[in-house]
Amino acid sequence: MNPVVVERPGAVKLAALPPLALYVHIPWCVRKCPYCDFNSHERAGGLPEAEYVQKLLVDLEKLLPSVWGRRLVSVFIGGGTPSLFSPESIDALLSGARARLVLEPGAEITLEANPGTVEAARFRGFRDAGVNRISIGVQSFDEGMLKKLGRIHSGGEARRAIDAALASFERVNADLMYGLPGQSIDMARADVEQAVAAGVPHISAYQLTIEPNTVFFSRPPKLPPHDACADMQVMIEELLRERGFEQYETSAFARPGQRCRHNLNYWQFGDYLGIGAGAHGKISFPDRVTRHEQAKQPDAYLKGAAARETEVPARELPFEFMLNALRLVEGVPATLFQERTGLPFAAISRCVTQAEEKGLLERDLKHIRPTAKGRRFLNDLLQEFLK
Ligand SMILES: C[S@@+](CC[C@H](N)C(=O)[O-])C[C@H]1O[C@@H](n2cnc3c(N)ncnc32)[C@H](O)[C@@H]1O
Ligand code: SF4
Secondary structure, eight states, X not given: OOOBOSSOSSSOOOSSOOOEEEEEEXXXXXXXXXXXXXXXXXXXXXXXXXXXXXXXXXXXXXXXGGGTTOOEEEEEEEESOGGGSOHHHHHHHHHHHHXXXXXXXXXXXXXXXXXXXXXXXXXXXXXHHTOOEEEEEEEOSOHHHHHHTTOSSOHHHHHHHHHHHHHHOSEEEXXXXXXXXXXXXXXXXXHHHHHHHHTOSEEEEEEOOOOTTSHHHHSOOOOOOHHHHHHXXXXXXXXXXXXXXXXXXXXXXXXXXXXXXXHHHHHTTOEEEEESTTOEEEEEETTEEEEEEOOSSHHHHHTTOOOEEEEOOGGGHHHHHHHHHTTBTTOEETHHHHHHHOSOTHHHHHHHHHHHHTTSEEEOSSEEEEOHHHHHTHHHHHHTTTO
């Protein structure tokens, strides 16, 4: 891959390289959900699992020269629906990755699962392959909601998938969505209570967004009013705090010791390799930060369409850094900006001061973090770093 040089380096000087993670994209699902704009495609017939794993490892090989000597702190196998792949394929993938790159001892390895595609034996197989964290797409336990969302599973199946995952894994996340068509605040509360009662130590709660190129975009369902959705967000934050979960990011809640290390690395502007259809990654060098993106369509990807690599212009780094860091409730150490972007803090000090004056950001000697208002109006806060 040849970097497209957008702006000559010079301004960027990284004293040390950030932690490195690996994202693996599996682009197939049993059925496409009407709200989903992820790079996910309904599977027609069997999946070319062995061929796909081989291609993933080819991607990895091509990226190796850019990360010689670096170790992986985490792996995230996302989708799509990675739980459609057999434990043998996941084993071949992880063995192949380990043969090419050293994983830190105890590295977090997450696999995303759809409740309609898993049972206990499959989870045991994933665990034996080296997976140590499961993320389950529950969305809701309410049968009417699941139907409206076009999900392939019932609430009972979601509960059984959580039980089966917890029998094999200590680290399990449940994805929930709120602000769903026809949902009341009590219904949203019932979903969160059920997830807590099911025993998951991590919950991600996303407000449903209507994305272009989805069925919901062309035929919009009637959603709860904006204020009701804001009330749901506040209710979820309070309820999960009462139940012993710490909110560490806009949508992420964890019991102590259960935060997702892979996602934390994104939010702390760490590096990650992206392999699989449409996957993208970020790699830092002492004098520049680059991004790469794999071909999006699974067929073109499998036929070997080339990845694209670009250099992030230095002037875009402050916004990119903040876009991630300001999602973190506790913010980041002030020194992290220079560490990760290679730019002096002076590059953003005026923006920081202006955001502080608007009550969107606060800082002490060591940290910068969004205020409660800044988290609620995150887009306004980010605007400050576009100026
Ligand atoms: C790639 S999916 C992974 C899980 C798996 N594919 C499944 O759906 O069971 C990641 C998560 O993003 C969330 N999500 C997807 N589309 C969304 C949307 N339009 N608005 C809000 N959250 C969304 C869902 O909670 C979903 O579980
Ligand atoms: S199963 Fe998950 S990735 Fe697949 S279409 Fe539905 S939300 Fe998207």
